[in-house]
Amino acid sequence: xxLYSITFYIFSLVAILSALMVISAxxxxxxxxxxxxxxxxxxxxxxxxxxxxxxxxLVVVYVGAVAVLFLFVVMMLDINFVKLREGFLQYLPFGxxxxxxxxxxxxxxxxxxxxxxxxxxxFVQSPQINEVENTKLIGQVLYTDYFYLxxxxxxxxxxxxxxSITLTLRDRGxxxxxxxxxxxxxxxxxxxxxxxxxxxxxx
Amino acid sequence: xxxxxxxIFFVPEVTLAILAVACLMYGLFSKKNAFNKxxxxxxxxxxFSTILIYFDFSTNFALxxxxxxxxEFTKFFKILTTLGAAISLIISKNYFIESKINKFEIPxxxxxxxxxxxxxxxxxxxxxxxxxxxxxxxxxxxVASIKRNSIESAESGVKYFILGAxxxxxxxxxxxxxxxxxxxxSFEGIAISLVEIDNLPxxxxxxxxxxxxxLAFKVSAVPFHMWTPDVYEGAPTSITAFFAIVPKLAAIxxxxxxxxxxxxxxxxxWTQVIFFLSVxxxxxxxxxxxxxxxxxxxxxxxxxxxxxxxxxALVSASDQGLKSASIYMFIYLVMNIAVFSIILSLKKSDSxxxxxxxxxxxxxxxxxxSASLAIIMLSMAGIPPFIGFFGKFYxxxxxxxxxxxxxxxxxxxxxxxxxxxxxxxxxGMYFDEPDDHQTYEFTISSESKVILFILMxxxxxxxxxxxxxxxxxxxxxx
Numbered sequence: 145x146x147l148y149s150i151t152f153y154i155f156s157l158v159a160i161l162s163a164l165m166v167i168s169a170x171x172x173x174x175x176x177x178x179x180x181x182x183x184x185x186x187x188x189x190x191x192x193x194x195x196x197x198x199x200x201x202l203v204v205v206y207v208g209a210v211a212v213l214f215l216f217v218v219m220m221l222d223i224n225f226v227k228l229r230e231g232f233l234q235y236l237p238f239g240x241x242x243x244x245x246x247x248x249x250x251x252x253x254x255x256x257x258x259x260x261x262x263x264x265x266x267f268v269q270s271p272q273i274n275e276v277e278n279t280k281l282i283g284q285v286l287y288t289d290y291f292y293l294x295x296x297x298x299x300x301x302x303x304x305x306x307x308s309i310t311l312t313l314r315d316r317g318x319x320x321x322x323x324x325x326x327x328x329x330x331x332x333x334x335x336x337x338x339x340x341x342x343x344x345x346x347x
Numbered sequence: 348x349x350x351x352x353x354x355i356f357f358v359p360e361v362t363l364a365i366l367a368v369a370c371l372m373y374g375l376f377s378k379k380n381a382f383n384k385x386x387x388x389x390x391x392x393x394x395f396s397t398i399l400i401y402f403d404f405s406t407n408f409a410l411x412x413x414x415x416x417x418x419e420f421t422k423f424f425k426i427l428t429t430l431g432a433a434i435s436l437i438i439s440k441n442y443f444i445e446s447k448i449n450k451f452e453i454p455x456x457x458x459x460x461x462x463x464x465x466x467x468x469x470x471x472x473x474x475x476x477x478x479x480x481x482x483x484x485x486x487x488x489x490v491a492s493i494k495r496n497s498i499e500s501a502e503s504g505v506k507y508f509i510l511g512a513x514x515x516x517x518x519x520x521x522x523x524x525x526x527x528x529x530x531x532x533s534f535e536g537i538a539i540s541l542v543e544i545d546n547l548p549x550x551x552x553x554x555x556x557x558x559x560x561x562l563a564f565k566v567s568a569v570p571f572h573m574w575t576p577d578v579y580e581g582a583p584t585s586i587t588a589f590f591a592i593v594p595k596l597a598a599i600x601x602x603x604x605x606x607x608x609x610x611x612x613x614x615x616x617w618t619q620v621i622f623f624l625s626v627x628x629x630x631x632x633x634x635x636x637x638x639x640x641x642x643x644x645x646x647x648x649x650x651x652x653x654x655x656x657x658x659x660a661l662v663s664a665s666d667q668g669l670k671s672a673s674i675y676m677f678i679y680l681v682m683n684i685a686v687f688s689i690i691l692s693l694k695k696s697d698s699x700x701x702x703x704x705x706x707x708x709x710x711x712x713x714x715x716x717s718a719s720l721a722i723i724m725l726s727m728a729g730i731p732p733f734i735g736f737f738g739k740f741y742x743x744x745x746x747x748x749x750x751x752x753x754x755x756x757x758x759x760x761x762x763x764x765x766x767x768x769x770x771x772x773x774x775g776m777y778f779d780e781p782d783d784h785q786t787y788e789f790t791i792s793s794e795s796k797v798i799l800f801i802l803m804x805x806x807x808x809x810x811x812x813x814x815x816x817x818x819x820x821x822x823x824x825x
Binding site for chain 1: 364368371413414415450452455456459462466474475478479481482485486488489492493495549
């Protein structure tokens with residue numbers, strides 16, 4: 145149990161610290177790298193909870209796809225982030241005030257009985273995570289009970305693909321594309337033209 | 348087993364999904380006239396799925412029973428949706444070709460969007476509800492910004508996308524709260540878990556309100572209507588026609604089913620919210636439309652107002668309310684198709700008419716068109732002999748039967764205010780002198796001419812035979 149607590153505190157501490165670094169690092173590339181670190185630690189927390197499928201998805205989707213995409217955008221776009229940050233601190237008092245108000249309000253809400261643990265556990269029984277791994281459980285229902293949902297998600301992805309191609313692909317008509325087969329089938333007879341040039345006149 | 352496999356193709360959603368993918372392939376591989384061909388294909392497949400929905404072979408298909416409801420109400424709205432989509436494709440085909448936005452992806456995306464709406468209408472589970480809404484609106488975001496070189500079109504697409512994404516986020520938050528407090532995602536499960544409770548826990552009220560906010564975005568009810576006028580104005584008119592005609596039907600059907608099925612017992616919790624949405628939409632739709640100069644913006648505000656009237660029927664939370672809402676949406680569909688089929692074919696000096704004051708003097712050069720437009724406008728204002736009157740009439744009756752006298756009175760007041768801007772269009776056509784001497788040109792394909800003719804007869808002479816609609820609707824229940 146000690147080991148569990150120690151791992152939990154290490155993961156959550158690193159996650160929070162790196163999240164802080166995301167917003168305070170001067171170099172945007174560093175921010176994105178800290179973001180990745182924060183994601184990885186969050187997925188470690190999920191593993192501790194026994195939700196290993198969610199942990200893997202978090203790594204694959206957020207670290208593998210989203211953060212790398214962020215990195216690409218940050219590196220490719222020539223945005224002057226230092227200039228964007230100028231005068232950022234002058235909003236700090238006002239923002240802090242709003243934050244304090246929000247925290248107090250949330251505290252009042254959660255201290256009342258309506259959000260107490262009892263009112264939730266009235267209805268929800270979480271599945272026993274120790275008996276079957278949840279990847280297996282998800283696999284058992286995803287293609288059977290939830291097949292309809294699965295298919296509609298597929299259609300949504302198809303629409304996203306068709307839509308992005310429709311909006312971005314433009315045929316300019318003057319692009320010279322390489323045609324390898326025609327290059328290979330070229331013949332010296334067709335490619336080279338002999339011309340007789342009269343002496344002293346040039347072409 | 349084999350029998351079941353064959354039956355799967357009679358489920359309209361399955362057939363429409365297959366046809367939509369086929370439409371994509373057909374458009375992609377046809378070298379010439381890809382847009383023409385795929386539009387015809389899409390229209391035919393929509394009409395085919397209308398037939399499938401009407402004959403309803405799929406009731407034995409119990410496999411997805413927990414996600415899929417099939418009642419007279421959903422059937423009625425599904426038929427309206429597919430028919431509306433098919434007709435809006437027919438009337439806007441010429442406009443697409445003339446304004447050179449003839450990409451074959453448009454009919455394909457509209458097919459996918461219609462499929463999303465069908466799933467939305469018959470959804471019986473929070474998860475399927477969310478996925479259907481996403482499928483429906485993702486396709487619409489793309490078609491809103493389809494005119495790439497026009498900055499207005501891009502603006503409308505981005506606005507629609509950002510606000511739509513925001514509303515989806517709010518919707519999901521509501522779903523998660525509802526799931527957390529009831530432990531169910533299916534409508535039946537939620538209703539069963541609420542049987543023993545007398546007061547909704549505060550978390551569930553939060554969830555309910557969040558979901559209603561998300562749905563109000565989709566039906567564009569005030570105060571979540573901001574995107575509607577901008578999107579309607581910026582998108583190409585043919586896309587605006589689709590926006591005005593079809594998605595509202597699905598969203599209205601969904602908001603009715605979501606309120607009445609899982610939370611029917613707690614109607615006093617959500618009727619306050621819907622009451623406010625309804626009154627605000629009616630009045631804002633009526634008052635804000637007065638200042639508009641653009642015809643498309645005006646129709647956007649008019650559709651916001653219409654949504655307000657339909658929501659009156661929801662507040663009444665009765666069987667009569669359900670029936671009157673079905674009647675209202677049918678009539679809304681008829682009037683909108685008619686008005687857009689005219690706007691989509693009326694040109695003035697080689698550009699399509701979009702400004703209200705460019706209609707001035709239309710009655711002198713095109714008396715038939717201006718007379719039809721005048722009849723449609725009178726009908727939209729709800730003036731008696733025409734069809735629009737009956738929509739409002741049945742909604743107000745439903746309100747009065749549920750003792751919602753204040754709501755009925757407010758509705759009548761808003762409809763008087765809204766009559767002003769409908770009448771202003773008629774005044775412009777008949778009494779204003781044309782400011783210039785450009786000629787109007789009315790080019791309409793023969794199919795849309797037939798559609799317009801039938802709709803005009805329906806609008807004008809519905810009073811002679813209203814039982815045509817009321818008989819159909821009388822069997823509707825959730």
